Amino acid sequence: MTQDSVPQPYGTPQVPRVAVRGEARLEVDPEIARIGITVSARGTDRRTALEDLTRRNAAVLELVKGYGEAVEKLETGTFSVTPELTRHGRSERIRAYHGRVYLTAELADFTALGELTTRLADLELTSVDGPWWALRPDSPAHGEARRQAVLEAVQRAREYAAALGSELSALVELADLGAEDAGPLPSGPGGGSFRAMAFAAEAEQPPALDLEPQRQSVYASVNARFTMTPPRL
Template sequence: MSTPDTPSGAPTPPTVPYGTPDAPRIAVRGAAHLEVDPDLARIAITVQARGRDRRATLDDLTRRNATVLDLVKSCGDAVERLETGAFTITPEPARHGRGERVRTHHGTVHLIAELTDFTALGELTTRLADLDLTRVDGPWWTLRPDSPAHRQARQQAVREAVQRAREYAEALGTTLTALIELADTGTDAPAPRPPSGRTRSMSFAAAAEDAGPGPLDLEPQRQHVHAEVDARFTMAPPVL
């Protein structure tokens, strides 16, 4: 098979994926693993109402939903996001008898709240759980997508790759000459870990009017951030 020519007429040198004796290549992988405090805590709130009369059930659901929204919003800047998800009102048919008799109506509203102040979190979850027909799930701890921890992990992985390559080159009595390729193999999502570190409890101004249950003492879960890179370098020919 003939070798294709370059535009100048000179033959194209063959591609050597593993380097040449004059420019040996070295391939390494760098990895980083950080354990950091979470940025956000997410809770899911389910508000319910039930009754024989459809309009009365809807009115109860509307009132309870407004109470929950007011309570969450009373946290002020501690709440970064508050969203209403699914809303349902479902008739439950009577178990016996014919026709379209309705035994009761079930109404549900789902909400999601994200908080940045973990001190306020225990107070809010306790007061929400103390409301009638209101369910609270969570918290789920997480980092922001733009958290500096992600950048720190990527940079640390690159530094480890360079250090590894240098150590291999030093073992051969030579040095690195150039970076050929740097590939990001991806960053894993933070994995849940056993909770560490305690948070203080703080009372809102409205709590003075209602002596409810004491606030939960919640402990944020440390977040794990992973990063990996593949790197290829050339090095000066070693004397073997």
């Protein structure tokens, strides 16, 4: 095997290579929104705290499920009942019990989202966190960002080749460095958050909260290597 027939990672004078990176960043509307719901209870004995927590949790579940298909996912995260201790002399006594249930809801109907958040916040000892805006994992926006990143890589390579009086002849390698949502994380606090707590339900339904969806950044990057015709130097 001659030296010219051995693949050269950086090309040869007869078959030079050009390596470029293509990037793309899109700003798109979110597709889903998640909210966190915390239901609390406090009682002087464990049974009272559990009964109140169960009742309030059932009210929250009934309210959220009442929105039907507007709620795509409803999950219970953590549950806890913790004693509150108080000191009297050298002994410790239980002063009260605190109960808590944390739930998450995912919606694609943002009109229903504004109404649901205010109705939840109007419930007894119920707090709401969010919304956290996001794209679906299979959103077409990810594919479009990757496509534009590849087009930019090809354009860059052509411009470099043209500067040398050459033309691209073949693609040698295309390395996908990933396309990721650079917006707020769906599972944690981010921009556009809302938090409220209410201690007593009102007789009338509260007005819906007007929420403005936060646009999401979608980023993609690729590395590409091309062969080109010999330059005219």
